[in-house]
Amino acid sequence: MRAKSPQEAYELLCSKRGSRIVGGGGWMRLSTRPVGTVIDLTDCGLDAIDEVSDDPVFGRALRIGAYVTLGTFERDGRVADATDGAASCAVRDIVGVQFRNLVTVGGSVCGRFGFSDVCLLLLALGADLEFVGGGRISIEAFLLDTAPCRDVLTHVIVPACPVRASYQAVRRQATDFPLINACAARTERGWRVAVGARPGRPRLVAGASAGGGIEAKPATPSISFDPTPEEVAAACSAAEGLVYSNNMLASGAYRREVAPVLVRRAIEAACGAASLQGAAAAAADRPEMGEGAR
Incomplete structure (x- = not known):
């Protein structure tokens, strides 16, 4: 099902047993959990990277939509500046260009895979995550949580302060x-x-x-x-x-x-x-x- 808004996606996720948010779909076959309904966020406007100067936690920050692809994340100049080029180093060896142009930042984060270069990078940068349902939490808290995620990730928030x-x-x-x-x-x-x-x-x-x-x-x-x-x-x-x-x-x-x-x-x-x-x-x-x- 293609949700029209993150809120609609959250309601579908809560109401339909066995439902699951699909990111780029690249790692879904790694899971053995049965999926009843796949919820697509393509129409939810989560595929942009925005600069903000009034973030309540970081001040200057990048708000990275959950549906931004790893290819965009790798090539975006603002992400490069906010990560001192570490973003490109972290994702450039993930399978191949075609794959990175398909899979999403949100899918990489919500998978909480041990091998995730993206989660490692965001943890070191001290990023925050915004969910419909769960609100805003640090990625550290999210990675420490062992309960299944039943919220909808909308944005990854990365500090845009000078960094090495x-x-x-x-x-x-x-x-x-x-x-x-x-x-x-x-x-x-x-x-x-x-x-x-x-x-x-x-x-x-x-x-x-x-x-x-x-x-x-x-x-x-x-x-x-x-x-x-x-x-x-x-x-x-x-x-x-x-x-x-x-x-x-x-x-x-x-x-x-x-x-x-x-x-x-x-x-x-x-x-x-x-x-x-x-x-x-x-x-x-x-x-x-x-x-x-x-």
């Missing part, structure tokens, strides 16, 4: 799923560093420093605006302490070994700290495909 960001990943080959990935973002609000493809959902491993405007979880080390080697080492240690498991792409042991290396690289690239102590060690620790990844 870096996305890092290890893949067997281009267009393959990441074996492990990491993203670090530094703004005037502070730092956010996340690890994904564990193969579980992305998780923050470091937050902003005290007083930086974003509260870090007690379990996550804080990083000052100009990180010290000790702070970087603490973030790497936190990454190593996440839960990792095996799948057909790589072992949990391999992921645990590589994740801290990617976190260090992401932080150093985001702050441009070629002189940061430990950079040489990170280069020497460049992960190679070994037995654990087979």
Whole structure:
């Protein structure tokens, strides 16, 4: 069914048992859940990216419609500026151009897939999500929630403040799923560093420093605006302490070994700290495909 508005889509979703919102449809076959009614949001006007200067949380922000394709997300200059080019780096290896011109940002987010490069990027950027039904929540809270989503995502809201960001990943080959990935973002609000493809959902491993405007979880080390080697080492240690498991792409042991290396690289690239102590060690620790990844 093609809904005429997000509100109509929400009412259909609530009233029809087994109904489901369709994004680009690229990953629907990964689910074994039976679908009674597919709800299409094509006519709901959610395929635009708008700049706003009066967002109640971020001030300047990008409001990215849920039906914006990953191809548009990858190529849009405003998204590139708001992510320091990390958006293009994060999605450019997702299958291929035709696929990225079909699948949507909203579908990538609502799938909450562990391998999602998009969720990882948005988590590091500290994005918010707007739902009909659930209101506005942080993407961190959404990824931590284990209940099925029964709301309609309308927009992803990304801060448009100056940012330095870096996305890092290890893949067997281009267009393959990441074996492990990491993203670090530094703004005037502070730092956010996340690890994904564990193969579980992305998780923050470091937050902003005290007083930086974003509260870090007690379990996550804080990083000052100009990180010290000790702070970087603490973030790497936190990454190593996440839960990792095996799948057909790589072992949990391999992921645990590589994740801290990617976190260090992401932080150093985001702050441009070629002189940061430990950079040489990170280069020497460049992960190679070994037995654990087979």
